[in-house]
Amino acid sequence: MVYRIKKKKTEVYALGRHISLSADKARRVIDQIRGRSYEETLMILELMPYRACYPIFKLVYSAAANASYNMGSDEANLIISKAQVNEGTTVKKLKPRARGRSYAIKRTTCHITIVVKDISLDEYEYESLYSFKNPRWKKTAMVDHDVYSSGVVWDKK
Template identity: 75%
Template sequence: MLNKRTTEVHTLGQHISMFAHKARRVTDQICGLAYEETFMILELMPYRACYPIFKLVYSAGANASSNMGSNEANLVISKAIVNKGTIMKRLKPRA
């Protein structure tokens, strides 16, 4: 058994105005995939949540290559978490 050193790189996307269950629909399909394969899938999926997730995955890959010095071809998406964000209250002014 090879003793590989695993490093974890993460990115955080905040203030993305989107329902969490719509973004989870996309992130559930990319978990466990390779970095380059994830880009191909995100470009072909018809959901609006794909673009912000695409930017986050790209940012994670850039962080891994610049900070850790790892090759992007060896990266794997281990987990992707989507949580509920802030709720914007909309007022309906009355007379």
């Protein structure tokens, strides 16, 4: 019998959208925490002097809460497996200037995704490729039609 190795789901994520912050400034902080443990990440984010640390801290905390609620995992076993920042929409405003002119102000936003992985749940599940309960092939009857012995006689007139 042939088996396929299927990995159990061990990752949970938290997504922050439309955070009023530049994507480049958020990436500066995200690059420091990628691949680290949960407790080490919280310490780093508390001690870094950037404004982007607070929303990222909230997202890491939320991802850990999602992992403990959905999978029942302990916070000591969590690591930050993926962390990415994408650019969001740009809010455009007009500021009044001298002589009745206006000046455009662009406020950039970003979307931050934090994926937390539980390293204690890294197990594999074996799944049979050929299951007889739910076969992947259709059962069809093979009928062999022989043209010459069909019993039909053609007459030429």
